[in-house]
Amino acid sequence: MSNEDKSSNKVELENADRRKFFGKTALLGAGAVAAPMTAAMFASMAKANASEAGNSAFVHPGDLDEYYGFWSGGHSGEVRILGIPSMRELMRIPVFNTDSATGWGLTDESKRIKGDSAHLLAGDSHHPHMSMTDGRYNGKYVFINDKANSRVARIRCDIMKCDKMITIPNVQAIHGLRVQKVPHTKYVICNGEFEIPMNNDGKSSMRDVDTYRSLFNVIDAETMEIAFQVMVDGNLDNTDADYDGKYFASTCYNSEMGMNLGEMITAERDHVVVFSLARCEAAVKAGKFKTYNGNNVPVLDGRKGSELTRYIPVPKSPHGMNTSPNGKYFVANGKLSPTVSVISIKKLDALFANKIKPRDAIIAEPELGLGPLHTAFDNKGNAYTTLFLDSQIAKWNVEDAIAAHNGKKVNYIRQKLDVHYQPGHNHTSAGETRDADGKWLISLCKFSKDRFLPVGPLRPENDQLIDISGDEMKLVHDGPTYAEPHDCMIVHRSKMKPLKLWPRNDPFFAETIAQAKKDGVDVYTQSKVIRDGKKVRVYMTSVAPNFGLTDFTVKLGDEVTVIVTNLDQVEDVTHGFCLTNHGVQMEIGPQATASITFTADKPGVQWYYCNWFCHALHMEMRGRMFVEA
Ligand code: RUQ
Numbered sequence: 001m002s003n004e005d006k007s008s009n010k011v012e013l014e015n016a017d018r019r020k021f022f023g024k025t026a027l028l029g030a031g032a033v034a035a036p037m038t039a040a041m042f043a044s045m046a047k048a049n050a051s052e053a054g055n056s057a058f059v060h061p062g063d064l065d066e067y068y069g070f071w072s073g074g075h076s077g078e079v080r081i082l083g084i085p086s087m088r089e090l091m092r093i094p095v096f097n098t099d100s101a102t103g104w105g106l107t108d109e110s111k112r113i114k115g116d117s118a119h120l121l122a123g124d125s126h127h128p129h130m131s132m133t134d135g136r137y138n139g140k141y142v143f144i145n146d147k148a149n150s151r152v153a154r155i156r157c158d159i160m161k162c163d164k165m166i167t168i169p170n171v172q173a174i175h176g177l178r179v180q181k182v183p184h185t186k187y188v189i190c191n192g193e194f195e196i197p198m199n200n201d202g203k204s205s206m207r208d209v210d211t212y213r214s215l216f217n218v219i220d221a222e223t224m225e226i227a228f229q230v231m232v233d234g235n236l237d238n239t240d241a242d243y244d245g246k247y248f249a250s251t252c253y254n255s256e257m258g259m260n261l262g263e264m265i266t267a268e269r270d271h272v273v274v275f276s277l278a279r280c281e282a283a284v285k286a287g288k289f290k291t292y293n294g295n296n297v298p299v300l301d302g303r304k305g306s307e308l309t310r311y312i313p314v315p316k317s318p319h320g321m322n323t324s325p326n327g328k329y330f331v332a333n334g335k336l337s338p339t340v341s342v343i344s345i346k347k348l349d350a351l352f353a354n355k356i357k358p359r360d361a362i363i364a365e366p367e368l369g370l371g372p373l374h375t376a377f378d379n380k381g382n383a384y385t386t387l388f389l390d391s392q393i394a395k396w397n398v399e400d401a402i403a404a405h406n407g408k409k410v411n412y413i414r415q416k417l418d419v420h421y422q423p424g425h426n427h428t429s430a431g432e433t434r435d436a437d438g439k440w441l442i443s444l445c446k447f448s449k450d451r452f453l454p455v456g457p458l459r460p461e462n463d464q465l466i467d468i469s470g471d472e473m474k475l476v477h478d479g480p481t482y483a484e485p486h487d488c489m490i491v492h493r494s495k496m497k498p499l500k501l502w503p504r505n506d507p508f509f510a511e512t513i514a515q516a517k518k519d520g521v522d523v524y525t526q527s528k529v530i531r532d533g534k535k536v537r538v539y540m541t542s543v544a545p546n547f548g549l550t551d552f553t554v555k556l557g558d559e560v561t562v563i564v565t566n567l568d569q570v571e572d573v574t575h576g577f578c579l580t581n582h583g584v585q586m587e588i589g590p591q592a593t594a595s596i597t598f599t600a601d602k603p604g605v606q607w608y609y610c611n612w613f614c615h616a617l618h619m620e621m622r623g624r625m626f627v628e629a
């Protein structure tokens with residue numbers, strides 16, 4: 001047999017397997033054609049199907065997924081929404097990037113939201129996490145960090161758009177980010193990873209590493225302003241919160257404060273820093289802080305010996321930090337050590353009261369394999385840890401690991417599953433909340449290598465869906481993704497209430513409407529051109545397939561703002577405004593108002609058109625800007 005024959009055989013075998021996999025669903029479809037099935041018939045067949053084969057990852061066309069997955073987009077700078085378990089990509093939310101479909105980064109509204117960083121067109125988003133009430137997702141906000149430009153952004157989940165963004169002062173590279181879980185998300189917490197001089201003004205001590213610090217950052221989730229920062233020893237990596245509203249914990253690699261790789265990995269142990277929220281808040285109230293770099297953000301001193309923090313030594317360069325959903329443990333993932341360190345949250349009171357030594361808070365340190373990076377949990381006491389170097393997920397039982405630590409002879413490892421390849425984060429359905437349900441696990445693999453058709457030297461990553469509802473983990477789906485989902489989280493759809501139409505006067509564009517009022521324009525009824533010196537504001541409505549103005553006239557060199565209000569009341573009828581040859585593009589959702597500002601620097605006739613397909617006469621939805629020389 002020639003090589004070619006072999007490979008074609010292989011394809012046929014794989015297709016046969018696929019047919020088996022989808023066989024039951026195909027039958028369901030055939031049944032529906034022969035005699036329309038009732039919802040109850042569907043449900044009972046689906047149930048039988050599920051009990052035979054564990055969770056089914058196949059979601060029939062037209063059926064809805066059970067979960068929303070929120071994915072970070074890494075150095076693409078965005079956030080993506082996937083349906084779980086189908087892994088269908090539902091939406092992209094531009095955040096730190098620029099997006100021509102929605103006009104994010106181009107519109108006046110998005111520039112206002114981006115604020116002092118509106119001029120930055122790039123970002124590196126890592127950790128999307130949803131706001132919570134009593135340790136459960138509340139469907140209100142998703143927060144995300146930008147490591148590249150030290151920012152934190154918030155997404156409003158009713159409209160699925162970014163509505164706030166701040167640049168964190170006194171730090172460089174915001175990395176680990178989580179939310180306060182209990183009693184609710186009053187604070188978003190995040191780590192400044194790269195240590196820098198305090199102050200970092202270029203005047204003194206740039207080469208004196210002793211003045212370098214890394215800060216823990218606490219942000220008010222509603223105002224999106226910094227509440228306070230805490231200076232630590234070493235630098236910080238990932239973080240998480242407890243289920244009591246008392247403690248936050250962050251991993252620290254490079255406790256050596258090395259400035260190059262060799263220096264950063266000399267120490268056999270680094271640490272986990274635990275922060276007492278009550279003590280930090282009291283210190284801020286009592287004025288026990290300093291300010292730096294000419295801003296007035298309170299910076300507390302949480303270095304070793306401080307009453308605000310405790311340092312728990314753990315093996316070499318820990319990375320992920322994950323709280324178990326029963327609220328009992330912080331798990332620090334070893335990275336350069338084959339172990340994870342299990343910290344008893346119950347013992348932290350005693351640690352802060354100096355009744356026990358830091359290492360006494362560690363109640364297990366199971367050896368799992370090479371390169372443990374992140375851990376997720378089910379609702380049955382099991383943990384799932386990614387092993388980057390082994391390209392595996394280790395499923396282990398937490399109580400058994402504790403028993404083994406106490407000298408009992410038990411095997412805490414339940415299973416190791418190959419993943420493809422080199423996983424970073426993983427995440428279980430609702431696994432970072434009290435609602436952890438032990439159904440699905442996502443492994444975010446950094447490499448896909450041979451898993452997909454080759455697409456040139458740059459390959460997709462591979463987000464794998466794993467069924468964890470039974471005793472054994474089962475790989476059920478490969479999902480290629482574009483650079484680079486670092487982290488994700490999975491929210492049950494019952495938690496989400498996204499809007500179908502924009503509310504009129506929504507805060508997202510309230511400033512634009514306020515300007516219209518000052519101009520004497522009612523955007524919901526009028527199309528009108530207002531001249532204000534060299535500035536021209538062009539207000540127009542849109543109703544498929546018409547703009548409120550089929551033309552308007554400006555002078556060469558004018559600063560033009562086009563404000564479009566979409567009066568369509570129909571779900572899913574979005575219009576766009578695109579001015580040819582000007583780099584001007586934006587989305588206007590139903591009942592929304594959006595605006596964009598540019599210079600009319602080309603004389604003559606300049607066509608504008610609707611760039612979101614809205615109607616059979618969408619192509620005809622256009623008009624002319626006359627620019628007089
Ligand atoms: S990190 S691969 Cu940016 Cu979350 Cu661990």
Ligand code: CUA
Nearest residue numbers: 610612614618
């Ligand atoms: Cu309006 Cu296309």
